[in-house]
Amino acid sequence: MSREADVSPAPVLLGLLMSQPRHGYELYQEFSRELGRVWRIGLSKLYAQLKQLEADGLVTARAELQATRPLRKIYCLTSAGQEAFLDWLHQPSRHIRDIRLEFLARLYFFRRLAMPGLEQLVAAQKAVCQAQVEALAGSTVEGDDAFGRLVIEFRQGQLRAIIDWLDRCLETP
Amino acid sequence: MSREADVSPAPVLLGLLMSQPRHGYELYQEFSRELGRVWRIGLSKLYAQLKQLEADGLVTARAELQATRPLRKIYCLTSAGQEAFLDWLHQPSRHIRDIRLEFLARLYFFRRLAMPGLEQLVAAQKAVCQAQVEALAGSTVEGDDAFGRLVIEFRQGQLRAIIDWLDRCLETP
DNA sequence: AGAATCATGTAAGGGGTTACATGATTCG
């Protein structure tokens, strides 16, 4: 099923670090508060992701000792990390099922960071969806395969709803 | 994320066995041929599922020795298996993301087995979707949370597309 | 002859979830 790598929450963590450095638990709280209705992440997974991001050189960590509280590790974006985030931010999702997570997350960061270029991303994402609608329309179906046609119509319906939403998405201030 | 158990392909296997007993590899071929565009399954997983179904008493297996070919195990529905399938067949999906797999699979079996009661299932599924649209409409959003509103509109759009499709779904002979 | 199909599995590996461990502080 998920041959194509599952969407990773890593870019979201990079995005949260774009504003300022933070420690893991703080990232968890912000992730949950800001994107919790869209994307859920567990603490264990978040810590594992941060470790991976550090290994990949996208963030650096420095430990901060506190008087009364346990130590905490402050994570900071590297320039490679910034680049990776900006790269991710401007890519449309190739697969419909990823849009719900990825596109909404991208939209969030465009708004939060007041980044320019949302129009281009929306246009690119619409193009991807439109191409899929047409690919479905052109896909061969046995003459009497009513079920096959219903499957195609189901997908087209989902895609068209996304396309309509993408338009409205630009109109919202 | 997937706290609620992922959709299992097990009921599909039971459904394929409703027509007649089959062995694993044959189930794999039919699964792929009939539902391949909707639901993909690997051979390993399919064999594991069959083993589990047998352990659960939903199917029985008898080995069939063949002259030239390797032995194969013929699986047969038990009455508990039939009951489990029919039960699954008439339940609407509670979560949107499951509809793409589960509802389409149910629709397939209604058509294939010429089962009565599709109208009721469609009505029940529409009711679930409509309730979610309304729950979203009623969900509290901070006055100025434009992003939150966009998320809600995205979901409502997907749900409305499904509701429309469900209507058309009954019209198709 | 080599590749694909038939036919069933086991084993290893990867990734995620849950539970556990620790220890101070603050809230009800």
Add this chain to the structure above:
DNA sequence: CGAATCATGTAACCCCTTACATGATTCT
């Protein structure tokens, strides 16, 4: 005073995917 929050991780477990093992037949 007990529970939740702060703060970070490790360990066990589960499930899935990929690769491997076997071995005959049929297609190219």
